[in-house]
Amino acid sequence: GQQVMQIPQYQHVQEGEDFTTYCNSSTTLSNIQWYKQRPGGHPVFLIQLVKSGEVKKQKRLTFQFGEAKKNSSLHITATQTTDVGTYFCAGPAYGNKLVFGAGTILRVKS
């Protein structure tokens, strides 16, 4: 079945440093979604990318969807302590199953 892989598993950065997490799918995706889960919380939808090569920005967050629609990245510029949490990518599989990557845990040292 479809697999969504995410790296790195864990990243610890100094406040103000940049952060990037990468997502790769074993199959072409119709869209890719990104979610954020704060410690002790539930996943919250951030954004959806649909078009090949698409780039979207939300303040300090930049999301990219690869040309082949099999990979994606989330980049945070100048991290803040409020960025702490786990970032997940997810892609729809057959029958609209939503398959999640393993997530990247971000810790920010102030």
Next chain:
Amino acid sequence: NAGVTQTPKFRILKIGQSMTLQCTQDMNHNYMYWYRQDPGMGLKLIYYSVGAGITDKGEVPNGYNVSRSTTEDFPLRLELAAPSQTSVYFCASSPGTHAFFGQGTRLTVV
């Protein structure tokens, strides 16, 4: 709108006991999902539903059952609880785009 509501929030079960995790949504979404999240890990899909009366297995369905008699409700049943089912369980719903998650149920089997 309450969104996606899960009950209970916490539960301790003894090995071999059974229980039902409740999930209800008031957004009239066709798609509903059950995920489990083990500590520091990603979201594994247990079961999903594309509409009332239709359910299908996800990645880790063993030891669980579901039903979808109405659009609003998607309960998850554990028949014979095992320590390996200790986890946080998230229910989610979707209109066919991205997912909305409940607050989660933290289940411990001892």
